[in-house]
Amino acid sequence: MDSRDDAPPDDAPPDDAPPRDDEDGDEPDAQRAVTNGDLARIFHEIGDILEVKGELVFKTVAYHRAADAIARAPFDVAATYAAGERRPIPGVGAAIADKITELATTGHMAYYDTLRAEIPPTLVDLLRIPGVGPKTVRLVWETLGIADLPGLKAAAEGGRLRTIKGISASTEERIVEGIEKLESRPQRLLIHRAQALSDDLVSQLAGVAGVRRIVQAGSLRRRRETIGDLDLLVETDEPRAVIERFTHLGMADTVLGAGTAKAAITLQRGPQVDLMVMPPGEAGTYLIHFTGSADHNIRLRGIARDRGWSLSEKGFLRIDEEGRPLEGDAAELRTFEDEAGAYGFLGLPYIEPELREDRGEVEAGYEGRLPALITRADLRGDLHSHSDWSDGVHSIEVMAEAARRLGYEYQVLTDHTQSLAIARGLTPDRVEQEREIIAALNERFAAEEARGELPAGANAGGFRLLHGCELEVRADGVLDYEDELLARFDLVVASVHVARRQPRADLTRRTLNAIRSPHVDVIAHPSGRMIQTRDDLDLDWDAVFEAAAATGTALEINGSPHRLDLAAERARRAHEMGCVLSIDSDAHRTEELGYVRWGVDQARRAWVEPRNVLNTRPLDELLDWVAGKPSRV
Ligand code: DGT
Numbered sequence: 230m231d232s233r234d235d236a237p238p239d240d241a242p243p244d245d246a247p248p249r250d251d252e253d254g255d256e257p258d259a260q261r262a263v264t265n266g267d268l269a270r271i272f273h274e275i276g277d278i279l280e281v282k283g284e285l286v287f288k289t290v291a292y293h294r295a296a297d298a299i300a301r302a303p304f305d306v307a308a309t310y311a312a313g314e315r316r317p318i319p320g321v322g323a324a325i326a327d328k329i330t331e332l333a334t335t336g337h338m339a340y341y342d343t344l345r346a347e348i349p350p351t352l353v354d355l356l357r358i359p360g361v362g363p364k365t366v367r368l369v370w371e372t373l374g375i376a377d378l379p380g381l382k383a384a385a386e387g388g389r390l391r392t393i394k395g396i397s398a399s400t401e402e403r404i405v406e407g408i409e410k411l412e413s414r415p416q417r418l419l420i421h422r423a424q425a426l427s428d429d430l431v432s433q434l435a436g437v438a439g440v441r442r443i444v445q446a447g448s449l450r451r452r453r454e455t456i457g458d459l460d461l462l463v464e465t466d467e468p469r470a471v472i473e474r475f476t477h478l479g480m481a482d483t484v485l486g487a488g489t490a491k492a493a494i495t496l497q498r499g500p501q502v503d504l505m506v507m508p509p510g511e512a513g514t515y516l517i518h519f520t521g522s523a524d525h526n527i528r529l530r531g532i533a534r535d536r537g538w539s540l541s542e543k544g545f546l547r548i549d550e551e552g553r554p555l556e557g558d559a560a561e562l563r564t565f566e567d568e569a570g571a572y573g574f575l576g577l578p579y580i581e582p583e584l585r586e587d588r589g590e591v592e593a594g595y596e597g598r599l600p601a602l603i604t605r606a607d608l609r610g611d612l613h614s615h616s617d618w619s620d621g622v623h624s625i626e627v628m629a630e631a632a633r634r635l636g637y638e639y640q641v642l643t644d645h646t647q648s649l650a651i652a653r654g655l656t657p658d659r660v661e662q663e664r665e666i667i668a669a670l671n672e673r674f675a676a677e678e679a680r681g682e683l684p685a686g687a688n689a690g691g692f693r694l695l696h697g698c699e700l701e702v703r704a705d706g707v708l709d710y711e712d713e714l715l716a717r718f719d720l721v722v723a724s725v726h727v728a729r730r731q732p733r734a735d736l737t738r739r740t741l742n743a744i745r746s747p748h749v750d751v752i753a754h755p756s757g758r759m760i761q762t763r764d765d766l767d768l769d770w771d772a773v774f775e776a777a778a779a780t781g782t783a784l785e786i787n788g789s790p791h792r793l794d795l796a797a798e799r800a801r802r803a804h805e806m807g808c809v810l811s812i813d814s815d816a817h818r819t820e821e822l823g824y825v826r827w828g829v830d831q832a833r834r835a836w837v838e839p840r841n842v843l844n845t846r847p848l849d850e851l852l853d854w855v856a857g858k859p860s861r862v
């Protein structure tokens with residue numbers, strides 16, 4: 230089963246310091262203008278307090294969503310509302326608009342003041358502790374006055390929590406463990422969250438005077454699966470203007486530093502953002518420098534030095550035998566308009582950002598064996614998706630229509646199988662009913678294609694919905710349907726969801742059972758991990774890769790940004806050992822069909838070319854491959 234919510238609580242940013250309440254004074258005599266950032270902070274706080282109060286999630290989310298929208302609003306919200314113009318803001322309904330008007334005109338918001346008098350917003354940090362809910366949080370606040378994480382930690386470790394009526398010694402121990410877990414959890418953003426934030430920032434800076442181009446550099450450009458901070462590189466004629474705008478964004482929380490060419494801020498409930506300015510026409514070495522990785526750059530600098538140059542973001546500077554820059558007339562700085570030029574100066578071809586990790590890409594570059602990386606356009610279909618027949622949200626028809634409009638040749642519907650009751654796995658009877666629905670849909674598609682009535686975006690050569698399943702490998706290793714039934718599917722994806730803590734030998738045997746079945750074509754999310762929340766299955770990976778290669782069973786790169794499984798390093802080893810891969814969305818709703826993009830990113834990090842991936846093949850070749858499975862086991 231797959232988590233469907235797009236922003237799990239684990240995505241929560243690191244602790245954000247409570248804002249100083251300097252406007253909490255008496256009269257608004259100083260009348261400091263209320264910025265979008267101030268408004269956003271207030272509504273985020275309201276959301277937090279309501280969370281501690283145990284309000285329904287949709288209500289707290291509504292406040293956070295409104296806060297985000299206000300932070301991004303392209304106009305001065307408070308001033309506009311104070312002037313009596315209630316310009317609509319997406320995500321801001323009438324109730325919140327009223328509160329904005331109240332604050333903008335009177336300098337106070339009664340609702341906010343009442344809530345704050347009741348509960349400190351810092352308490353929400355305690356809710357991030359695994360296993361701690363709003364009741365416990367309010368209890369420790371009301372009895373011991375504990376309002377933040379350090380306070381709770383000290384009390385729990387000092388054995389003071391168990392003195393509270395309603396908190397047992399074992400609960401206290403669980404809280405201590407939970408705090409440890411929380412503190413050891415890496416605070417990095419999942420890539421889809423980082424991408425959304427970064428896109429937002431770019432759109433807010435794009436219109437600033439003098440800005441010619443903004444590049445999202447750093448680990449995001451290299452498409453790492455998690456992102457520490459965002460790095461924006463701005464090509465501009467007016468550095469001052471963009472830095473001014475950047476440090477005054479509504480989304481900004483604190484300004485960590487601002488100079489003439491660089492600035493850094495933290496975002497409200499978000500990561501740090503570094504912004505660098507580059508002069509027009511010299512982007513090549515700037516891009517290389519701020520894209521990284523640091524290891525890749527160290528390699529390049531070493532090569533440059535051997536050739537008599539020192540490499541920095543500003544360009545290549547001629548150096549003498551001792552490595553000192555030449556001076557006077559001998560001084561020489563070489564700059565390049567693009568990265569290809571800069572790489573070329575070192576005798577290298579252009580190296581794709583996804584490869585820049587110093588994992589052999591420099592050698593491969595010199596030896597002319599860099600891969601021709603796969604792109605999303607190479608995918609002709611998606612081998613793993615769900616409908617509301619199991620645990621998906623949308624109907625078979627709606628999912629199929631959406632896939633069709635993506636231009637695919639085929640989509641495989643892979644609802645869960647019977648033993649996965651929690652995901653409403655299908656009994657054999659339901660499988661037969663599903664088959665009929667699919668057949669009817671395909672008839673309609675074929676008829677429309679024959680009449681030339683294609684929906685926008687559809688593949689002119691036709692679209693087929695294939696019937697598959699996500700076959701559960703049971704705890705005892707038995708596959709969840711009989712061979713006879715399995716043989717009737719167009720394609721079968723198998724996965725391990727239950728009994729995940731078995732010893733390596735058992736887990737490996739279960740996975741190999743699936744790989745060696747004459748009817749299983751793809752192993753879905755082979756490691757079973759959820760990024761930052763659930764560890765990998767303990768598998769003998771070489772045994773898995775060998776068997777998969779020998780039987781031509783594809784190993785999936787699952788595109789869900791929570792999974793990205795196989796991870797890039799493993800996917801690389803897998804195809805180097807001869808395995809075929811697939812890149813799938815595992816969509817549970819139409820919007821998630823787009824998840825293949827994150828899978829393609831990881832495939833590129835894994836040096837994958839189109840020929841390594843099963844679903845780059847045309848429909849007839851795919852079906853031939855599936856038909857050949859029994860002969861390969
Ligand atoms: P992250 O943010 O942890 O996900 O990973 P990166 O790679 O984005 O790292 P970050 O943000 O520290 O730096 C972005 C790129 O800028 C990095 O890949 C290389 C370059 N860079 C920035 N500052 C330095 C530095 O002080 N030394 C070196 N060698 N490279 C730097």
Ligand code: CA
Binds near residue numbers: 448449457458459460
């Ligand atoms: Ca970064």
Ligand code: CA
Binds near residue numbers: 447458459460503
């Ligand atoms: Ca950075």
Ligand code: ZN
Binds near residue numbers: 231753
């Ligand atoms: Zn699935």
